[in-house]
Amino acid sequence: MREKLDRRKKYTRKVLKESLIALLADGKPLSGITVKAICERADINRSTFYMHFSDPYDLLNHIESEIIEDLIAYLNTYRFTVEEESQKMTQKLLEYIAENQFLFQTLLVKNKDPAFEKRLMEIARRFMMSAVPHMNKVNSRYLSTFVVSGAIHVIKDWLANEMDLPPEKMAALINHFANYPRLH
Template identity: 85%
Template sequence: MRKKLDRRKKYTRKVLKESLIALLADDKPISAVTVKEICERADINRSTFYMHFSDPYDLLDHIESEIIEDMVAHLSHYRFTIEEESLKMTQKLLEYIAENRFLFQTLLVKNKDPAFEKRLMEVARRFMMSTVYHMNEADSRYLSTFVVSGAIHVIKDWLENDMDLPPEKMAALINRFANHGMSRLY
């Protein structure tokens, strides 16, 4: 009986998440999304929604937190002490984004959620700062902010252009820009 309830709870949360993402993908801002709309799309009662989430913002926060947790777990498998491994990590990150294309296009490009973008930046900065050696903390923080914000905007552009380059090529570009700046663009 317990497994059946857990399965039902997982299904309910899944359809609620999918419904909110679908509404956001239709260029509806989170501020205009109602619980009623989410429930109608999910074919779930409002009371069921409130058993899981307090409002659409709570649901969105839950979705974003799951993505961040999943990404951290995904990236934790890699070490970034040498440039080749950094390239592999960037490629794996872009592959993850490609696999979850609809979510990232919705949250980063269509919905332009600054909170989600900031959370992504914090994850990337944390991984990057752990590899910057021989630099004081302030310089390391500013360098990682500079590099990561540029990389996120490149990724957003890549998503807006329907991922016109494969993840491997995008990873090579981002790493080349980060490691060599404008000194070795070509």
């Protein structure tokens, strides 16, 4: 009996998440999305929604937290030498984004969620700072902020342009831009 409830709970959360993302993808701002609209799209009643989430903001926060946890776990499965770390880690990040294209296009490009963007930046900074062990902490923090901010905006542009280059080429470009800021 417990397994059946867990499956039902997982299904309910899944359709609620999909419904919110679909509404955001349709161009509705989060502030304009009601619990009623989410429930109608998910074909679930409002009391069921409130058993899982307090409001659309809580639901979006839950979605973003799951993405962040999944992304960290995904990136932690890869280990590279210091020399190859930056480009390979960027490529793995871009591959993950490509696998979840609709979700990232919705949250970063269409919805332009600054909180989600900031969370992504923190993950990228953490991985980047571990790849630059020879630099002092303050310089490393500022360098990573500079590089990651630019990289996030390049990734958003890449998403907005339907990922017109494969992840490995984008990773090489981002790495090149980060290491050689003058255009050649």
